[in-house]
Amino acid sequence: MRPMLATPTSTIPAGDRWQHEVKWDGMRVLADVRDGEMRLFSRTERDVTVAFPELRGLAAEYADMLLDGEVVSMRDGIPSFAALAERFHVTDARRAAALAEASPVTLMTFDLLRLYGVDLLTRPWSDRRSTLERLDLASPRWQTPPTFGDGASLHAATKEQGLEGIVSKRVDSVYVPGLRSPYWLKSPHRGTVSVVIGGWRPESTGTVSSRLGAVLVGVPVAGGLRYLGRVGSGLAGKAGQALMSDLRELSVGESPFATDVPREDAAGTTWVRPVLVADVESLGLGGQGRLRQPAYKGLRGDLTPDDVDGHEGGA
Structure with missing residues (x-):
């Protein structure tokens, strides 16, 4: 139950x-x-x-x-x-x-x-x-x-x-x-929402890097995920390393997002199967329907994408 x-x-x-x-x-x-x-x-x-x-x-x-x-x-x-x-x-x-x-x-x-x-x-x-x-x-x-x-x-x-x-x-x-x-x-009190991870980008250091720099997240809608933005804050150190080990096993060739992902966000992104749920803190949604100043809190091992509300984020 x-x-x-x-x-x-x-x-x-x-x-x-x-x-x-x-x-x-x-x-x-x-x-x-x-x-x-x-x-x-x-x-x-x-x-x-x-x-x-x-x-x-x-x-x-x-x-x-x-x-x-x-x-x-x-x-x-x-x-x-x-x-x-x-x-x-x-x-x-x-x-x-x-x-x-x-x-x-x-x-x-x-x-x-x-x-x-x-x-x-x-x-x-x-x-x-x-x-x-x-x-x-x-x-x-x-x-x-x-x-x-x-x-x-x-x-x-x-x-x-x-x-x-x-x-x-x-x-x-x-x-x-x-x-x-x-x-x-x-x-x-805090703007914490549960989102689904649909892709990841490496850390931008001026050189090729395999370290996690950001994840692209969304919420389920018909046909895939509705894009909510890129999350980089909170991924430094052990949190990012642990998440990276999970993401490497989930790579796919096509974007799982049903809505447009901006070219600057999609560039260099490795798409993943949308099965991981994470909690993200933010200041709500901005004018483009993107999370404002999002920060990664951690994976929700107790949730699946089916548990994520398609209206998360305040939309």
Whole structure:
């Protein structure tokens, strides 16, 4: 089952029909507890249980439950997506255990979808939430953060604290798996979007270089990708080296973009199969439909191109 998703908004809803939560900069998961075991599934329904052994203790809390939440890695009290990214693809139990010991994650639970075999999806959010709170899931490795009635104040507070933003939820909303719902609204502070990589250019040094200088990115539309621009910032050092090793295996002869790529961007570009999803920070879209001052944050190993909204970037 895929989790229900929030719709971006520029207006924070007010009134007693809405409650508001902190938006965590982490990895969305469903935690399925049954028969004395706990399994974690990503947004793409991939089993990622082995990557987070520090969360297995959830199985001892209750005999049967299905939780929706976000796995976060804290750095100086602030969630760090970059710190979490190295955990996405870990499939070796020994390496996962070492990472968990050195830098354990925390599961922020915010919804309850099943309890003791009873399906709660069609119950209103307020009922599911009150039941979740009564479970009293509180430990260093998992917790249920509070909700707030004043969305505007929470939005301001999270901005001051350097958090990602807020999510606003209609108290009468049911849970529809896989739906990007108008009854869940997200208001991030940073302009972070998920994009698909369609090509790469070498570093411009005046000489021939095999080092990664920039990637060309877009979002899915009919016939390919809609071009959103070239991203070079954030690719220096290990981040660029790691991405380059993935891109080399994906080279193709034709552009995957369905819209025009400017000649100056296409020159020297190696096109790749559009299968890698990355997060990019920017100042939104400029007049030509290009990302303004984009910066690479990291690959989203928990997403596929099908999970990327064709309207990302603000268009």
